[in-house]
Amino acid sequence: MSALPPGSTIGILGGGQLGRMLAMAAARLGLRCHIYSDHSGPAFDVAAASTLGAYDDLDTVRRFAETVDVVTYEFENVPCATAEAAAQVKPVRPGVKALEVAQDRLVEKTFISGLAIPVAPFAKVDCDASLNQAAGALGLPAILKTRRLGYDGKGQVRITSTADLACARAAIANAPAILEGMVGFEIEVSVLVVRGLSGEMRFYDIPHNTHANGILDTSTVPAPITHETRERAFALAGTIAAALDYVGVLAVEMFACGEAASAPLIVNEIAPRVHNSGHWTIDACAVNQFENHIRAVAGWPLGPAERHSNAVMTNLIGADVDAWEQLAAEPASGLHLYGKNDPRPGRKMGHITRISPKTGD
Ligand code: AMP
Numbered sequence: 001m002s003a004l005p006p007g008s009t010i011g012i013l014g015g016g017q018l019g020r021m022l023a024m025a026a027a028r029l030g031l032r033c034h035i036y037s038d039h040s041g042p043a044f045d046v047a048a049a050s051t052l053g054a055y056d057d058l059d060t061v062r063r064f065a066e067t068v069d070v071v072t073y074e075f076e077n078v079p080c081a082t083a084e085a086a087a088q089v090k091p092v093r094p095g096v097k098a099l100e101v102a103q104d105r106l107v108e109k110t111f112i113s114g115l116a117i118p119v120a121p122f123a124k125v126d127c128d129a130s131l132n133q134a135a136g137a138l139g140l141p142a143i144l145k146t147r148r149l150g151y152d153g154k155g156q157v158r159i160t161s162t163a164d165l166a167c168a169r170a171a172i173a174n175a176p177a178i179l180e181g182m183v184g185f186e187i188e189v190s191v192l193v194v195r196g197l198s199g200e201m202r203f204y205d206i207p208h209n210t211h212a213n214g215i216l217d218t219s220t221v222p223a224p225i226t227h228e229t230r231e232r233a234f235a236l237a238g239t240i241a242a243a244l245d246y247v248g249v250l251a252v253e254m255f256a257c258g259e260a261a262s263a264p265l266i267v268n269e270i271a272p273r274v275h276n277s278g279h280w281t282i283d284a285c286a287v288n289q290f291e292n293h294i295r296a297v298a299g300w301p302l303g304p305a306e307r308h309s310n311a312v313m314t315n316l317i318g319a320d321v322d323a324w325e326q327l328a329a330e331p332a333s334g335l336h337l338y339g340k341n342d343p344r345p346g347r348k349m350g351h352i353t354r355i356s357p358k359t360g361d
Pocket of ligand 1: 120143150154156180181182183184188211268269
């Protein structure tokens, strides 16, 4: 298929801040976005069109798909049936396969380890007996994670001793789960890879990610990793993107354990979408992750992913956003507010990226 010409419309399933920044990037290229979501959100303010509809209302989803030229998504819990319904009408990029893999930690870890890529040791847990067996096999401490719908540290519980086993499943509402062995990592990093329709791939430089209360706090580029680790991380992410026949931006979160470790990099999870740890690219790259996602799904040539600056992206969570005026006055920083009214604790309200002259590769 040839590239969608300017004036074409990209349908986005999901209406949050990622959809908002996708729509803003699309506008720069003369492309329009039509948002589909079950509630009004930050993307509605900046899109050419929007549809409020339930994700399981497949007739409305198909009607939405009729009005656009290609469909993408901005959150990984889009029901597969929704994406499949849209795919009956228009191309959906990335495809349904990426959703199937990313929505279930057991499927995800099995898929990634099947590519000979290191993941944390894991075992399926669906009853007390399988938890006890998994704990015996993997050893403690370990982390019990729900297979589905876990995010920002939710849906998981750390098990440090056998005494914790009895109540661990109750803490995740007895949901189907996996037990994961603890990884002794140095830092957490992520790879943002964009893969075009032709299979061409470009990689953004790797951020070092820190978390606070289970939510991404900062992404700093460049990460303190060796050249070898960086190239290795790109190769792993590229292998996953190719195996999914992926189109768009894929985020691959990894634990960096040091080049001396038996596995220097361990993949934790993938996100089949633009990602919070790539927000720095708006201020530090000529073509940011949002625009490259749009270019990929619209069949355009990919843009350069090189960074021109160092960057520290800090999320503005809850009341952090109250300092907006002070933050807006800072030199050498880009302030991004998502237009959300209610700064509840834990809610991502915006981010700020502080840039400085480029060092490193
Ligand atoms: P996740 O929801 O899988 O991203 O996990 C949330 C956070 O818990 C990660 O960012 C890590 O800091 C930590 N974590 C998750 N899995 C492991 C593991 N197997 N070993 C050590 N730390 C982990």
